[in-house]
Amino acid sequence: MKKEYDFTNAEQGKFYRPLNELDIPIYLDDDVKTFFMQKLKNVDKDFSLNGIINSLLKQDIEISKKLAV
Incomplete structure (x- = not known):
């Protein structure tokens, strides 16, 4: 690592994405995927x-909502 870094042209939050904008991959078990396919x-x-x-x-x-009432 360098002793100092130059952040004069840095842009805060440039790559930030709110969590609700991210697509989260969901991996199905093989038997579940096979069934639906x-x-x-x-x-x-x-x-x-x-x-x-x-x-x-x-x-x-x-x-679940109906059962919770």
Whole structure:
């Protein structure tokens, strides 16, 4: 390391991104991924794995809200 660094042209927060703007990767277990990929093969419509997982999680959230009341 140098004894001194020149920060005269530095820009504070240049690479900062709020946490809610970051896409966090979610890794599925192989058996879960295989199950959903098999389901997607049998569907005629244009579904994505991302869309199906998000839909299921939203349903789970709604169920949890109803149970918490």
